[in-house]
Amino acid sequence: xxxxxxxxxxxxxxxxxxxxxxxxxxxxxxxxxxxxxxxxxxxxxxxxxxxxxxxxxxxxxxxxxxxxxxxxxxxxxxxxxxxxxxxxxxxxxxxxxxxxxxxxxxxxxxxxxxxx
Amino acid sequence: xxxxxxxxxxxxxxxxxxxxxxxxxxxxxxxxxxxxxxxxxxxxxxxxxxxxxxxxxxxxxxxxxxxxxxxxxxxxxxxxxxxxxxxxxxxxxxxxxxxxxxxxxxxxxxxxxx
Numbered sequence: 001x002x003x004x005x006x007x008x009x010x011x012x013x014x015x016x017x018x019x020x021x022x023x024x025x026x027x028x029x030x031x032x033x034x035x036x037x038x039x040x041x042x043x044x045x046x047x048x049x050x051x052x053x054x055x056x057x058x059x060x061x062x063x064x065x066x067x068x069x070x071x072x073x074x075x076x077x078x079x080x081x082x083x084x085x086x087x088x089x090x091x092x093x094x095x096x097x098x099x100x101x102x103x104x105x106x107x108x109x110x111x112x113x114x115x116x
Numbered sequence: 117x118x119x120x121x122x123x124x125x126x127x128x129x130x131x132x133x134x135x136x137x138x139x140x141x142x143x144x145x146x147x148x149x150x151x152x153x154x155x156x157x158x159x160x161x162x163x164x165x166x167x168x169x170x171x172x173x174x175x176x177x178x179x180x181x182x183x184x185x186x187x188x189x190x191x192x193x194x195x196x197x198x199x200x201x202x203x204x205x206x207x208x209x210x211x212x213x214x215x216x217x218x219x220x221x222x223x224x225x226x227x228x229x230x
Contacts, residue, residue, distance in 0.1 A: 031216060042120075042207055043161075043219035050216065059217065061163060095216075100148050102168055106220060107161035 002026070004108035006092050006098060012114045013082060021077040032075050033105060034067060036112045037089040046090075051097075070081030079113075087115045118143045120210050122221035129198045130229050134182075135194045137224050139208030147213040150184070150191045155223070158205040164206070166190065198228045 005024040025032050030051045035043040045059040048092055049069040061064070064082075069075040079086055089112050093105035120140045129135035143152070152164040167175045167184050174182050179199075183192045195202055208221040 033217065035218075035220075040222075043209075043218070045217040045219070056217070089182045091159075091161065093161070093218075100191055102166070102213075104151060104163045104166055105164070107153075110159045112159075 004092055004094050004106055006090075006108035006111050009109065010112045010114070012073065012116065013074060014085060014116050015069070015082060017082055018078065018080045019082055019113065021079075021092075021113070022092050023075045023077070023092030023108060025073065025075070025092070026106055028096070029094035029106070030072065030097050031095045031105075032069060033093045033095075034077050035091045037091060037110070039088070043091060046077070082113075082115045084115045087113055089113070118145070118148075118210055118212070118219045120208050120219050120221040120230060122208055122224050124224050125151070125222075126225040126227070128227045129195075131198055131200060133198055134194060134196045135198055135226065136227065137195075137206050137208075139191045139193070139221055141189050141191065141208070141210050143210065143212065145212045150182075150213050150219070151209040151211075152180070152182070152191075152193045153207045153209060153220075154202075154204045155207065161207070165193065195226075197204070199230060200224060200228050203228045 017041045032044040032049045048056040064080045067077045089110040091110040093107045096103040135200045148169045150167045153161045165177045179196045205223045207223045
């Protein structure tokens with residue numbers, strides 16, 4: 001079946017603009033994660049959704065960042081009033097239920113966000 | 117807090133030879149899981165191998181194997197018979213049974229020379 005799908009693949013925008021990044025997880029995966037990868041760095045956790053539970057937002061760097069997941073499937077990460085330090089690759093991952101904690105996370109190809 | 121350390125920023129290996137990538141972690145949890153992910157230039161993170169902390173036997177996936185030393189909190193990846201397609205960044209990652217997020221190391225760039 002299809003893997004995790006992210007769009008757009010690349011996004012260039014001006015400082016101060018809002019951006020929306022989309023993630024479509026693997027069918028049947030109830031857990032969805034957003035990570036940020038800055039140049040030369042590892043991945044930094046942003047937010048986690050599990051089914052209908054309240055999301056874990058503990059990794060969001062500021063209140064300019066928000067995310068939602070509609071219908072337990074597609075998720076959108078929104079960054080308001082973008083700043084240059086928001087430039088990074090944003091990766092989405094999905095996995096089976098949290099009840100199987102050893103299940104690996106499957107990643108999309110990411111969105112490369114560049115703020116001018 | 118959990119931390120993952122990959123102290124080698126880059127390594128190089130001749131095709132067909134064996135290379136070992138090191139990783140250490142720190143946690144007070146007893147139940148956790150360890151992963152190695154590969155990230156080629158295409159950006160997609162690809163799972164290479166995983167290890168459950170409660171299993172003493174080291175995980176193996178074809179040419180990839182781990183040396184898991186729980187007491188030393190060490191989780192190294194051995195790649196045998198290196199191939200040009202193994203050229204990529206490799207990330208060590210950790211998660212507990214209770215916390216679903218992955219904690220990543222900073223990664224190591226592996227280059228396989230023809």
